[in-house]
Every structure is written in structure tokens, then in C-alpha cells.
Amino acid sequence: EAQVTQNPRYLITVTGKKLTVTCSQNMNHEYMSWYRQDPGLGLRQIYYSMNVEVTDKGDVPEGYKVSRKEKRNFPLILESPSPNQTSLYFCASSMFWGQLAGDLGDTQYFGPGTRLTVL
Amino acid sequence: GIQVEQSPPDLILQEGANSTLRCNFSDSVNNLQWFHQNPWGQLINLFYIPSGTKQNGRLSATTVATERYSLLYISSSQTTDSGVYFCAVDNYGQNFVFGPGTRLSVLP
Numbered sequence: 001e002a003q004v005t006q007n008p009r010y011l012i013t014v015t016g017k018k019l020t021v022t023c024s025q026n027m028n029h030e031y032m033s034w035y036r037q038d039p040g041l042g043l044r045q046i047y048y049s050m051n052v053e054v055t056d057k058g059d060v061p062e063g064y065k066v067s068r069k070e071k072r073n074f075p076l077i078l079e080s081p082s083p084n085q086t087s088l089y090f091c092a093s094s095m096f097w098g099q100l101a102g103d104l105g106d107t108q109y110f111g112p113g114t115r116l117t118v119l
Numbered sequence: 120g121i122q123v124e125q126s127p128p129d130l131i132l133q134e135g136a137n138s139t140l141r142c143n144f145s146d147s148v149n150n151l152q153w154f155h156q157n158p159w160g161q162l163i164n165l166f167y168i169p170s171g172t173k174q175n176g177r178l179s180a181t182t183v184a185t186e187r188y189s190l191l192y193i194s195s196s197q198t199t200d201s202g203v204y205f206c207a208v209d210n211y212g213q214n215f216v217f218g219p220g221t222r223l224s225v226l227p
Binding site for chain 1: 120160162163164167205207215216217218220
């Protein structure tokens with residue numbers, strides 16, 4: 001079954017304790033990204049990756065790190081979490097991006113979400 | 120960067136009613152998608168529609184790219200249509216920008 005998986009699904013942690021949220025896709029997609037969802041703000045893109053070892057900042061990258069060492073995995077790292085990073089996080093993937101995605105009608109597939117609470 | 124607005128922010132319908140959701144964007148776009156987030160938080164792609172009209176069952180969408188808006192039509196609404204509807208755009212870059220969403224509640 002084609003899917004995007006995230007772990008953990010729920011996490012409660014304390015300020016300053018480093019954590020990693022994993023994301024994996026089994027569709028051989030080139031493009032992966034992370035979003036956070038906050039009430040009234042919709043989804044905002046944190047980081048995205050166009051291929052292995054190629055990553056770039058989205059609209060709200062502060063306080064986050066990512067890596068893309070393998071095509072299927074795109075972990076989100078919070079080196080020193082703070083309460084303002086309490087949010088619902090989504091990972092997404094698609095085969096293409098930008099102009100090519102537009103031309104081919106490619107769509108994004110989303111993971112189930114990770115609800116993070118930082119105390 | 121590109122701005123995305125959605126209206127109305129909230130919508131309450133009786134089962135069987137029709138509705139129209141609107142998405143306005145501030146610049147030309149290469150990619151526009153509509154998503155439904157169900158009450159359990161799952162995000163499902165509904166349409167990829169940077170221009171023109173598409174239909175899928177009771178749902179249809181129209182994007183008028185020259186006037187920078189898109190409409191999502193829901194006919195004969197059902198309680199399972201409840202949730203939040205987002206539009207998201209990509210204006211020839213690598214990142215997507217989501218609108219704030221329209222929260223739809225369909226009452227039995």
C-alpha cells in the first residue's frame with residue numbers, strides 16, 4: 001500500500017529535550033516536505049527536499065532541522081524544543097515539484113500527522 | 120510571498136444542502152490543490168486544478184487563473200463532508216502555501 005508514515009503519532013516532551021519525528025514514504029517520491037498546522041493559520045511549510053541531500057527552507061524553518069540521506073526518509077529534528085513548537089506536524093511527499101508537478105498534475109500525499117506538545 | 124485567502128471561514132449546513140467555498144490568491148500559480156481534512160485530522164487531496172473545471176461525484180472545482188480564484192462546490196452535502204477544506208498553491212517555486220481553511224459542519 002502506497003503511504004507516508006510518521007512516528008511518533010503523539011509526543012509530549014519538555015523544553016530543551018532534543019527530539020526527532022520520522023517520516024518515511026514507499027512511493028519512490030522525489031519531493032518531501034514538513035508542515036505544521038496551528039489553529040487559524042492553516043498549514044505552514046517548515047522545510048522541503050527535492051531529492052537526496054537537497055533541502056531548503058519553507059516559510060517557518062526557525063527551530064527545526066531536517067536531513068535527507070535516503071530517498072524514502074525525511075526526519076524532522078527539534079534540537080531544543082520550545083512551547084511555541086507545540087503543534088500538529090504533517091509530512092508529505094510527491095513525485096515532482098514546481099513547474100513539472102504543475103504540468104503533470106502531480107499531487108501531494110500526506111502522513112497521518114504527529115501531535116507534539118512541548119511543556 | 121504569495122497570499123492565499125479562503126472564505127467563508129466557517130460554514131454550517133443541513134444535510135442535503137449545496138455549498139460553495141472560495142479561494143483567492145495574490146499571484147499567478149503553477150499548481151493549485153484542494154484538500155479535505157476530516158475530523159480525525161487526515162488530509163486527503165480532492166483536486167489538482169490550476170485552471171479549468173473538474174468534477175468528482177458530488178464535488179466539483181473551478182479555477183479562473185486570470186482572476187486568481189478557485190471555487191469548490193459541494194452538492195447534496197453529507198455528514199461525512201464535515202471537516203476543514205484547504206486550498207494550497209505553488210507559484211512556480213518549490214514550496215506550497217496553504218490558505219487558512221474553511222471549516223464545514225454538515226448537520227443530520
